[in-house]
Amino acid sequence: xxxxxxxxxxxxKFNGKRLVYLDSAATSQKPRQVISALKEFxxxxxxxxxxxxxxxxxxxxxxxxxxxxxxASFIGARAEEIVFTKNCTEALNLLAYSLGKELRGRDEIxxxxxxxxxxxxxxxxxxxxRGAKLKFVEITKEGKLNLxxxxxxxxxxxxxxxxxxxxxxxxxxNPIKEIAEIVHKNSGAVLVIDGAQALGHMAVDIKKxxxxxxxxxxxxxxxxxxxxxLYGKRELFQKMKxxxxxxxxxxxxxxxxxxxxxxxxxxxxxTQPIAEVVALxxxxxxLNEKGMGKIEESDRKLVSxxxxxxxxxxxxxxxxxxxxxxxxxxIAFNIKGVHSHDxxxxxxxxxxxxxxxxxxxxxxxxxxxxxxxxxxxxxIYNTKEDVDAFIRGIRKVREVFK
Amino acid sequence: MQEIYxxxxxxxxxxxxxFGPLKGAQASAREVNTICGDEVEVQVKIKAGKIADIKFQxxxxxxxxxxxSILTEEVxxxxxxGVQRLEKNDVLKMLGIPxxxxxxxxxxxxxxxxxxxxxxxxDK
Numbered sequence: 001x002x003x004x005x006x007x008x009x010x011x012x013k014f015n016g017k018r019l020v021y022l023d024s025a026a027t028s029q030k031p032r033q034v035i036s037a038l039k040e041f042x043x044x045x046x047x048x049x050x051x052x053x054x055x056x057x058x059x060x061x062x063x064x065x066x067x068x069x070x071x072a073s074f075i076g077a078r079a080e081e082i083v084f085t086k087n088c089t090e091a092l093n094l095l096a097y098s099l100g101k102e103l104r105g106r107d108e109i110x111x112x113x114x115x116x117x118x119x120x121x122x123x124x125x126x127x128x129x130r131g132a133k134l135k136f137v138e139i140t141k142e143g144k145l146n147l148x149x150x151x152x153x154x155x156x157x158x159x160x161x162x163x164x165x166x167x168x169x170x171x172x173x174n175p176i177k178e179i180a181e182i183v184h185k186n187s188g189a190v191l192v193i194d195g196a197q198a199l200g201h202m203a204v205d206i207k208k209x210x211x212x213x214x215x216x217x218x219x220x221x222x223x224x225x226x227x228x229x230l231y232g233k234r235e236l237f238q239k240m241k242x243x244x245x246x247x248x249x250x251x252x253x254x255x256x257x258x259x260x261x262x263x264x265x266x267x268x269x270x271t272q273p274i275a276e277v278v279a280l281x282x283x284x285x286x287l288n289e290k291g292m293g294k295i296e297e298s299d300r301k302l303v304s305x306x307x308x309x310x311x312x313x314x315x316x317x318x319x320x321x322x323x324x325x326x327x328x329x330x331i332a333f334n335i336k337g338v339h340s341h342d343x344x345x346x347x348x349x350x351x352x353x354x355x356x357x358x359x360x361x362x363x364x365x366x367x368x369x370x371x372x373x374x375x376x377x378x379x380i381y382n383t384k385e386d387v388d389a390f391i392r393g394i395r396k397v398r399e400v401f402k
Numbered sequence: 403m404q405e406i407y408x409x410x411x412x413x414x415x416x417x418x419x420x421f422g423p424l425k426g427a428q429a430s431a432r433e434v435n436t437i438c439g440d441e442v443e444v445q446v447k448i449k450a451g452k453i454a455d456i457k458f459q460x461x462x463x464x465x466x467x468x469x470x471s472i473l474t475e476e477v478x479x480x481x482x483x484g485v486q487r488l489e490k491n492d493v494l495k496m497l498g499i500p501x502x503x504x505x506x507x508x509x510x511x512x513x514x515x516x517x518x519x520x521x522x523x524x525d526k
Contacts, residue, residue: 339463341438345406345505357438371439371461400407401464 003290006031007381017351020389025168025197025330025377026355027219030283037282038224041275049274050248064274067281068264071229074284075214076205081237083230083264084272088196088217089118091230092162094243094267095192095213096122099160101241103130108157110189112137112145113367114167117360119194119215123162137163139367143170143320147182154186161189165204165214166197166328169361169373170320171303173198173328180210190236196220197328200283201299201379203292206231218276222380223283227276230267237263244269295380299329302378302387306331309391315398319368332359332373335394338401340374346400347393354390406499407464414468419475424457431518433511440466440508444474444515448523453477453485456516463508465501470512472496482520488513 004010007029012019021029047057049064069079085091103109109123113136127134138149145163154161161183166173176193183191190212198204200221206214213236218227232240242249242260246269251259260266287295304324310316315336321327335343340356347354357372358365365372376390424430427445434441440462447455456478458470476496477485493513494501501509 339438339440341440341463341505341508342407342465345502349406365439401412 002383003031004381004383006033006286008032008035010381014351014353015349020350020352020386022352022354022376022378022382022386022390024220024379024382025359025375027225028200028222028379029381030222030224031286033286034222034224034279034282037279038275041278045278046275048271060274063278063281064272067277067284070281070284071277072231074204074288075199075231076207077231078234080262080264081231081234083232083237083267084277085215085228085230085267086226086273087219087228088194088215089122089228091215091228092119092192092194093122094230095160095162095215096126097243098240098267099190100126100130103127103132103159105131106157107132107159108135108153108155109133110135110137110150110153110158110161112150112163113139114143114145114170114172114361114364115162115164116168116194116196117362118196119162119164119192120363123160132159133157139170139172139364142322143167143172144326145172145174145179147175147178150179151182151186154183154189156187158183158187158189160192161187162192162194164194164197166195166201166330167320167364168197168330168377169332169359169364169375171327171330171332172320173202173326176209176211184210197330200287200295201329202296212236218280218283221280221283222286223280224276226273227280229280232263234263237266242266242269246270290380298380298382299378300324302382302384303327303329303331305384306376306378306387306390309387310394313391313394313398316394319373329378330375331377332375334370334373335397335401338397340372342401343374343394343397346397347390350389350393350396352386352390352393406501406505408499411464411468411497411499414471415464418458418467418471420457420471420478422457422459424455427455427457429519429522431515431522433515433518435462435466435507435511437507438463440511442466442470442511442515444470444512444519446516446519446523448482448520451482453480453482453520458512458515460511462511463505465497465505466508466511469493469497469509470515473512473516477516482524486517486520488517 195216214231344356424445430445442460
């Protein structure tokens, strides 16, 4: 898919070379359509939503709620099942804090060894605070979730299972449908899925997946920064206590107490990033127009080609599943004897923007017994030529460090 | 091209000077760069207000390890006051390469560790 023309930033040059952006797992670039939606909102519709009786506020509200409906149906959910947050991390914190309030001493939370810190630290800290036990699903040698380890650790005591859909390091796509069946059959736990690396890359039908909660980030799916979402089953949202308190999330406030609004508003205290929500709606339109099936296919071709080319270089160790079919749009690797930051610096001098380090997965790094890894990640605007530039850069690293 | 990975830097990275544990060290200090996991531990021996011996151990990117190798060579035998006055720009001059803001911490790890180690000998 050559869509680079839709992404103004890709016209930039560094060191006289065109920008080859291979860090979409950190944040994706934004198409013109999304940037225009932000601008249009501020120029034509800017007003606070819901409370205003004047026309402008009504128009803003329509656009805001229209975007909620659009985003919800993008994952096969209803509008009232989508809560807006500032990012995916906040969505996961919302759950950790709200569900955490109900945890007691003998309760258990189950996460995995491959979680990003955002789906790790909140649960770790809530467990410490509540005296609950945090347990870990192991990964297999090839970097997949060990489903036997998952099953073995589930019990009546398990209250929350929180797992990633796609690993931001290993690239592993976890079989959520199968996992949901295992979790719901072997425990009464709610299943929380971190969808940050999945949404915008693959079609997600939340009802088919069977997850109880699904957190994702707008800026990784071609949307603007500052907006994340949390899907939750309505009956669960209704039972849960609020996370943040303040305006807009209330029904009635008196000097002695407060009743709360219905979900999703119960979880949306204060003024939300309204323009960003509207622009995320534009990102969903863009993704729908290109077609999730085609995007998935484009990712797969790039990953498959990159894996093949990397495989020709002997000093390279790649982490995670071997084939593109089992992977998201992420490849983490190391070149023997070279630190990942040196890899990233040399590639940068070739105009290739990619990342080195622990990728917010320090526990996973300790399981893999590496201090860090270099990582190339792709999105809809990347091309075969980008992979070629990346491989040329890797060969340069070998020359420099030979 | 690849100005940062000059031969001198790569040589210090591949063959670090003053690398390993220092027998009879009076103080040691460890610095880590949490962003990328670089670590440098510096051990010192002080005699008559001078650095009598200095060694480092660690792992990480070429810049962090080469900087430790170059710095320890530079400060061995020097007056403590002079070493304590060393700053960012002094280290950059020793390295002689352009360091981007993102890599600055890598370059300065060894300096921080050295200063902390010296400070410990004074506190004793």
